[in-house]
Amino acid sequence: MELYAAGFSLHEQRRPEEQIQAMKDPAFHCDALVESGTFIGLLFYWEAVGVTYVEHFAVVEALRSSGAGSRALAAFCPAHAPVVLEIDPPVDAVSTRRKGFYQRLGFAENSYAHRRPPYRTGFAPHPLVVMSWPEALSPEAYSTFSRMLSHRVMRYAQVGISQLAAT
Template structure:
């Protein structure tokens, strides 16, 4: 398995990865292609894909901030799900650096959302219960309420406030 950082939308595997991205996340949780092209130019943003024998296994889109790493989007290809690749990709990421990691999950109001939260918990992420929302990705929509998960420890309300004040302007302004 190889991890490759893509730097622009013309790179090999980008369009295949973009299709997986669009099929894996609801429209209110993803960027449009032009915004993605702009965000990929930011030095602290990583568009990492994982390939094995020239097959796309999955992707990990993340931000490297001074005090933490934030997983923006993560998915494995449909053909590779339930084979342990997601766990392996995340564990490699978790072990590659000592900075705390944050990611967002949907509220646990459906079976699939509950399963996703349990998956992250099994590998060590903690589910935080602080109120948290993200700005809309499409103009005219309402902010989206989500939950933050963190590794290796739970967040305080002050941690969430700091993340929102410091990191959101970078993440959500392309």
């Protein structure tokens, strides 16, 4: 949870009580990434019929650019396709590198206008780019992902599903 807190902005994190509830949902998976007996990162994801949503993925800072993240996702994606994740729009060096990282792994950028609800009150929804593996999402697959995000994932957020209709 230290990596979760350090690796994501506050509006991208659940409060601890909501995270505990999410972890009880059978569709939610919280994986510690381990390589040669060493913790290298985390992978939080949701599984639904027709789509796997990577909600949070982070590699320990000392191991970034070592290939550890690429190896983890290269092993994960074929077993969970199609895989969907969200990234910040590429507007600076960091966000541009992140997009390139996913593209090198075979993720496709999707053209759907997508606004991510915040996990906590006091924050506004923000635009994100939807990436998917192994190819761009069909409208039906995007709809499945969007419904899962709105009706399952956000169930475990301070904002809550009742406030999503207003965003």
